Amino acid sequence: MTAAPQFIDLNHHLSPETLARKVNPLKDIIRVVTNNPQLISLANGDPHHSLYPIRRIDYEVASVASDDPVAQWKSLGASAPTQILSTSKDDESKRLLNSALAYGHGAGLSEALRVVTDINIKYHTAPNHVVTMTLGNADAITKCLRMLATPGDSFLADEFTFAPMPMAAEAHGVNWVPVKIDSGGLVPEELERILANWDPKRGRRPHVLYTTPCGQNPTGSTLSQERRKQIYDIAQRYDIIIIEDDPYYFLQYDAPGSEPAHMTKDFAKSLLSIDVDGRVIRIDTFSKIMAPGMRLGWITSHPAFHTHLVKFIDLSTQNPHGFGQILIVELLGPHGWQLAGFDRWVRSLCADYQRRRDFLLALFERDVASTGFASADVPEAGMFIWVRVDVEKHPRFVRAADDATGANVVKTNTTTLMTELFDACIADGLVICPSSVFILPADPRYDDMPSPIDDRSNFIRVTFAGSEETMAAGIPILGRVLKEFFAGSSPTK
């Protein structure tokens, strides 16, 4: 790895100098105590561990002894084999329990950092990057945005993206710049076009790109290795820091109908793995592979970012909760699944989601695509299919003459029709996500997309994360509503 990116620009409210001057005195004292166990400390006001009323925590988790542990877990139900991860004040795990229940280092417990580092080493090539524990990806993204943003900055992101994330950045004074996305994910040529033609009147050129390479939410698209390389090259040339938000990394699928070959093959190479400059900040989570309510994940970054992230953590959420850290330490440790068992679990989980995807796609072909009014690409990863509605076939579809208006003026009534379709689904008992809720807010003064996103918002997001019963009940409704809707019935109110 070369030196840190030149363009590390930290929030002016919280400059390194300010932090060094004001936080370090107290932290220095704690460090003196930690590094010199022979010293007697009357300094830290920490409750003594003898007063914690917790003697033992047992997590009963799925066994991963079989080749397909998720299938077994689901089919055997209450009789599926389990193992108990026990952490107690009374045995060798005492130190872990005591330190997990105490105030801790902002980065996380050293044991937890070690297990996520082991995960990184198995799945990514990222020498010299270091890990920081988080409370899941929303927390991680918010902290990265705070670290990298100065109010007035412009950041790049997929033009359709998970709605709360851009909102969080706006709270830090960031303006978003949408980059066009297609069925293969973010389009490198569009990224380059924006950067090459950047108008200085908009403020300084963006130095941050937020993107989701696998099973992007909401479009379900996955970046090919070639696009990843192109995007990284552009980032090097324009000195961009890439926030790689990759919650669906372990849910990467093969072609429909095929046996899940990824049970043995390698997962796609992450942006982190091709990072030689330290410009990729990768964000991982246990939410999709374990449980979202765990609120635990990790950031992998250049050490310079790690140092600042830890300062942000010490000044806000502090050390991550001990309960989740104990679970992952025991789970990945010698008495738990270990890394080989974790790998079996995530591959088995991936196979399960691939079957769900294929189940949904089959229903979709039969009941929705067959109407001739909608289509969808096969997602290679994640939890969503992105359904294109052929809104231009609707009897009330209207398009203004091309020469009648300016480049970024809405020319169609797509938004109105899609709202009617959403309402019609609700009226028939089905909830789907309209694409409009995922539109990245752009500055209209600089919107030079070939066509306005409102005219391209003829998509709905449908998930296959739910049960087969839900899909079997929901997809036929979608097909029926589409047929009625395109038959030109007046809007359900």
Place this chain on the structure above:
Amino acid sequence: MTAAPQFIDLNHHLSPETLARKVNPLKDIIRVVTNNPQLISLANGDPHHSLYPIRRIDYEVASVASDDPVAQWKSLGASAPTQILSTSKDDESKRLLNSALAYGHGAGLSEALRVVTDINIKYHTAPNHVVTMTLGNADAITKCLRMLATPGDSFLADEFTFAPMPMAAEAHGVNWVPVKIDSGGLVPEELERILANWDPKRGRRPHVLYTTPCGQNPTGSTLSQERRKQIYDIAQRYDIIIIEDDPYYFLQYDAPGSEPAHMTKDFAKSLLSIDVDGRVIRIDTFSKIMAPGMRLGWITSHPAFHTHLVKFIDLSTQNPHGFGQILIVELLGPHGWQLAGFDRWVRSLCADYQRRRDFLLALFERDVASTGFASADVPEAGMFIWVRVDVEKHPRFVRAADDATGANVVKTNTTTLMTELFDACIADGLVICPSSVFILPADPRYDDMPSPIDDRSNFIRVTFAGSEETMAAGIPILGRVLKEFFAGSSPTK
């Protein structure tokens, strides 16, 4: 409660209008799904609970059947009676486990909100205030500051305070205004003086006061009921929102040597309890009464603040971790300690800390006060004694003539001597906290304190939270170092 305070001024980056327009579409869809269970949802991309690999969580906790459960817990060690709080997919607690491990409402699980509301009702009088779960007080304070701060604002706080909290506010562009504190805590007359004489050149008048009413960190001071009333009156007249950070509420002591009468008597009345306007935002935590590594607490506020806090949570840390919420729900629930057992635990814990305080005070009298170079008030709450060092008795103490300099110019070498004392303690194997690390940073242009805080920083913070062994080993060192130091030996180093 009357209407919300007039002076609710939310961060301009994240105005209610912005939030309503941009977050609500997706949240609206989730609300539609939640409120209409008969609808079939293909909208939310949540992993199905059948895929969470966790079947059961057992917390083995102290029994609170005895009258003094903490004393029993400590004295019986590994043979102390316990009870197991079990939450499982296979029994009546299934719903709790499934919802705790799923994505959840930013405010917290409804079951968790109910148990902290029960705690509030038992200990406080706060009709119409509502609760929001947090990740402990640092998280809570940061979120309150974000909610209330517009960059350039001035906020009021105790002149000595826990260092990371003012730092967090500075990151949001807040300037701090120190209010003088004495052995009885924040001085109401000083608060009024600052507000009455506010110079508009400093920006708008402060509308937020951050204070710790019980066992303030670092001074150990506790506000009397009379001062609380005075401070609340001032807050009403100047329309101030009070952030009541009260981690030591349950650690309130009687006079030294007395039997812990508070085992039965009422705890002091919180600022929340006297709040009729909705202008007190109270912050509680399980860190001091259970374990800090839990990272769980709650905010009690006017519903208007709650609404905005939940938006901040949805845009950053999201719902609090399920593990800690399960623990408190089970602990306070019908199979756990219940509220009566919780009350026994906190009162017993309080008695334990009172004994620790008295143990430390006796050592202090014998080894430190006896030197004639230091003294301390008896703290009525918390974990700290605030030791006044009679630095003016040091042979190298220097004071400039009063007429030689301006009002806020440092006149003594107190800081230098206190640094030497700190270093001398370290050299003899003892770590204490010098008061300098707790000084609230003030704008020197407006520092009109009767004397500069540097000249009043002749204090050290000593904790009685540690073990008796630590105190018995540490306090004699402090006495010895003081004697040598005041004998005028040259600075170590």
